[in-house]
Amino acid sequence: MKKLSDKQRRIIGYINRFVSDRGYPPSIRDIQAGCGISSTSVVDYNLNILESKGHIRRHAEVSRGIKLLIKEKENDQMVAVPVIGTIAAGEPIPVPGPDTWDVAAVSETMNVSPELTRGRDGVYALRVKGVSMIDALINDGDIVLMQQVNTVENGEMAAVWLRAEKEATLKKVYVEPERVRLQPANSQMKPFYASPDNVEIQGRVIGVIRQVN
Amino acid sequence: MKKLSDKQRRIIGYINRFVSDRGYPPSIRDIQAGCGISSTSVVDYNLNILESKGHIRRHAEVSRGIKLLIKEKENDQMVAVPVIGTIAAGEPIPVPGPDTWDVAAVSETMNVSPELTRGRDGVYALRVKGVSMIDALINDGDIVLMQQVNTVENGEMAAVWLRAEKEATLKKVYVEPERVRLQPANSQMKPFYASPDNVEIQGRVIGVIRQVN
């Protein structure tokens, strides 16, 4: 995947502008005129290169059969993040176990900008119930963006699944000798201690979204 | 604008699916086949109705010249929110005055989902500098979503422009007799009092976005 030629960059730019402006892709002769290219075959030639480089996908024999795969700069590109459900909390409340966390099967999703997920895989969202993380500036009703990981650094906020209790909770995780301390970020609340066998890290907090009002 | 006929709803749904799937609109004959319609002229007829009802815009004599205006359910629709700049703070820091807050001229934008702006007009974003709103769970470095308004309810968080000082700050606003109290949401900080003539509401907080890590 090398750089694009000047002409190819012009074509991609033109397609982008055309689509966002008109709502449908340009024809080859539209591109020809719009980019000042002398022949339709040259357009065809460069479109094939753009397809091989993954910028577009062409549909053979279909008029305007161009699909933009890599959209330019500020477009409406969004990342659909599944909202798995609600997480505790003062007291942990039951959420679906790790096996049933099937991201694909979740009905509710929210769109966030790629800036928030920063290209990470395995990102999901949870509604926060309760005020156990108030000192971490996470309030009841906030939505936390989570990344699916199995381990976290000491002191990181994570969604933790307690095998025995069959409950999930949002806490700061500290690994101590012989035990794991789950620390609410709320000075009013006491930490919870669990055996290492009993805790399963579901993900770590990578962002917070709050709607005021 | 009455309801759509069953057939028209089917057409709209088909176009939606087609576009999000293939990246370009269907031809009339695609719609004909996809919706089980007997004649192209019937499709044409209903497309004209859909256009008159504002669901699509058609481009005459152009193949696949259909632009979806009202998109269905879950698409990647995003709202580009201009990031105006940084706002104070412990102590107010200068930001562009009200006249120069030209939303169109701002280079930096961030994309947020419509769920966050909830269709409101005049939404912009500010980076928060300082910890004056820590008790409102807004931390240094957070991004606040603002709505451009001129007045706020008592106690609402708002961006306030101080005419005399030529400074802007993020505070809770309380209108008191003869003066306006600007209250930081931080128990360590004292309120700031200003004459009503001196304060100009720039907008109110409608959301908070935080990136952890």
Next chain:
DNA sequence: TATATTATAGAACAGGTGTTCGTGATGTTT
């Protein structure tokens, strides 16, 4: 220098595609 490889031109073909027209069915209003 000789030889691929890449890029450009122009033209023509065949099928795709929006449009239009005449006709008729169906439903609503007078």
Next chain:
DNA sequence: AAACATCACGAACACCTGTTCTATAATATA
């Protein structure tokens, strides 16, 4: 019943459009 608007059908037309072919130039590779 008559008149009218709405909706549907099928066919045909003319242009749009992707594709392909041949020829040529420019650049890289040996």
